[in-house]
Amino acid sequence: MNGAESLVTTLLESGIDTCFANPGTSEMHFVAALDQIPGMRCVLGLQENVVTGMADGYFRMARKPASTLLHCGPGLANGWANLHNARRANSAVVNIVGDQATYHRPYDAPLTADTAALAGAVSAWVRTSQSAADVGRDAAAAAAAARTAPGQIATLILPSDTSWDAGGVAARALPVPSAPSIDTFAVDNAARILRQNSNDVLILLGGECALPEAQALAWRIATATGATLKYEYVMGRVSRGRGRLPIERVPYNTDQAITMMASFRHIILVNARPPVGFFAYPGKPSLQYPREAQIHHLSRIDQHPEVALLALAEALNAPAVDMPPSEPCPQIVTGTPTPEGLAQTIAAVMPENAIVSDESISYGRSFYRFTHAAAPHDWLSLTGGAIGDGLPVATGAAVACGGSRRVISLQADGSAMYSLQSLWTQARERLPCTTILLANRKYNILIGEYENVGALPGPTAMSMLDLSNPDLDWVRLANGMGVEAAHATTLEQCADLMKQSFRQDGPFLIELLI
């Protein structure tokens, strides 16, 4: 058994059976091992940020890690931005990065780079295997590191000789460290705060609080105490729609976030972090909550929020309650697209159990708010602010669900151009992905940010903020990658095309001029 064969066997032993890949020369023995050893589903991405973004989307739905296969430092660099997003989503990913042979590295051949430095800047765990005999053991450690709560990026760098040399030893799965247990003092403290005066208490939910079990417990606490529930802005996955709790997120806009939190004097964090602005702005504070507010940690990101919330509900003697009744499902809106009209239209036609991958950026700020009453679905957001994750996350989520759930990408055009190669993988794997490509033909978020500077953009600025001249034609781009597509200019056209896409297998793209 060579090192590469021990790697494949060990990954499978550790429950990793999906590999998002863009291999190169130094990974050929791993590719050959995948040929020899059945059980790994391999999905090709035509650029590495597609590969890593798919692994992120896969984890968010499957709740177990996939592996990636990347080629040397530059391959890792190409996929780095979506690993950053995955890290901010607390997604577990095992990166396998092939690299120069141990004895070849000192010669600094052209493709030699500081792979470990790149890996270290985005991973919780990094190791470079030193020999074929180590690869199995190292791969098992990588898998355990990735699975360590709440989910981590683990990067295993494999010099090519550690793959091709004989002496590989497959390793068994390592035990994954348990999540730290809940702090009873934190529970008692939160109960004390909530018993005093709940009107000024915000319970800020993060991470896995947005899955159904924790939601129900949070609602039980809020009903018993009158405290306010919000999600933090960055949420990797929110289970929502009818039958789930319609919890708003802290707004992206820092003024709105500050206004939203102004009346609270206590913020109880449940797997969330103290809210800070996405960016700093001149004259505005970094922290979005009032100076006089006290921050209380009920549970941290590596703890089980449903355990903490259950303990708190019991400490409060909060009785079991039904989830609140949902609003009626919105109807299809007709005419010229507006953000609210589009959101209602999407909510109206969304099939049961859909997955929404939201990278709608500026246009979609209200999409979330107007889709609470849609059919039950999961909502995946851009977590780390590195644009270009919407299409890959959608693709990986579809892979995770084996094609059984429709994925809807709400996708801005500027960020779509970062990883448009995802569409090809959607076509190749015949994934049930419907992309609503929101074509405003500008970096609209930046035009808003520019205006915050205090002026309207002049010609030089607009040359960097405007995406027209020439207009992108997303129907042709999608067709060029084997994805069926159509233009829409009205909401009813968009609704018809969405419904049509839901009836057929495989991907579809709707370019909606907004």
Next chain:
Amino acid sequence: MNGAESLVTTLLESGIDTCFANPGTSEMHFVAALDQIPGMRCVLGLQENVVTGMADGYFRMARKPASTLLHCGPGLANGWANLHNARRANSAVVNIVGDQATYHRPYDAPLTADTAALAGAVSAWVRTSQSAADVGRDAAAAAAAARTAPGQIATLILPSDTSWDAGGVAARALPVPSAPSIDTFAVDNAARILRQNSNDVLILLGGECALPEAQALAWRIATATGATLKYEYVMGRVSRGRGRLPIERVPYNTDQAITMMASFRHIILVNARPPVGFFAYPGKPSLQYPREAQIHHLSRIDQHPEVALLALAEALNAPAVDMPPSEPCPQIVTGTPTPEGLAQTIAAVMPENAIVSDESISYGRSFYRFTHAAAPHDWLSLTGGAIGDGLPVATGAAVACGGSRRVISLQADGSAMYSLQSLWTQARERLPCTTILLANRKYNILIGEYENVGALPGPTAMSMLDLSNPDLDWVRLANGMGVEAAHATTLEQCADLMKQSFRQDGPFLIELLI
């Protein structure tokens, strides 16, 4: 004057008048300053690897640095691979990376990343400005660092408050360190070797040896001594065609490289490095030259090769000679494409003073050899092995030459997908870029590498090596980004389309099925 205004003024003072950009929120004050202060040409790329690759191509032709404008750690990561290639091409680039405000960084907002670590792994010079008052001074230092021989990557990280705060101070251009002077011992030593027995001497030329002046001196030495001239494999720019020296490069294939060098007992390096394999292979040596060969350094990469070669020619009393007569220019070949036939066809139709950006990978291994007798042109290669530089380098080269020279991209399909967004910039700037998209619909280089492992790829391997299912349609992809395009299946069709594209302004893409 705020920090951003001092930055723009200082860059212009330092002779940097072109900015390849993909800005974000933290760069809006820089964008606003560009609006206020005339003189900087700004060119937008829709993904950062396009931005950095354009800066590389720009330097290779302009021989002076451009700046890039990138957004935070992930923006730098997205452009990292082409900075790696630029580093291997010894291209000077000044990266401006906007980042979180100094006082906001401790809060670890979602888009916070270890920007300095990313920068350090690819840059010769990195600095993070600490206040608005420092920005001008730091920008002048960055420009001088980039211009330091042979050309370097300099990265200036600007926390957003250093841009927007008042107190900016524009700085004058700093003196650029002189290149180290030539070592007379090295010249005497090389002359001694060449006088002894030139049949077993290889003069290996790198870097700027491939510009016309050094070429002529190298030919003078070779004519006087009988020594063999070769270029190293990695060459950022080679001036060639009729009237230039038809020097071959060391082959990419390590067996061929070893064979080529087997008879040499002395290798004189002129701005070149001892030849090593691009990758290691089981049972093959890393070093491609014979163990018994002696390596002699005439000049290093940061020295002026034309000074070293002139000193050597004079030490040898080598008389001035004419360049060798060129072979007749090849004729257009007809029928089904072959690598040799396509190379001859390109040579036949290539206009005077063209620029070739070669990322043809496996199919194009013989393109270089069959185009020596074309009209005079410059040949730009993939230097660092990180695929996806061909189209951006072509785009930046066209910007550098102000549209006065036709740029021909010889572009493989797999690597083209890495940075296809370049086509949009070509259309927006109406650049005279003709892309010959070589569609073999597979990662053919990897299929060859796989077969080196000792077997034919099975279905799992082919799922990661084959780019069909679905086929990419490059005419639609180009059209989708505003670039006129056509399919060709024969060499005469390709020749006709090339000639047609040379007569018109702006870009054109030919998808050639090979």
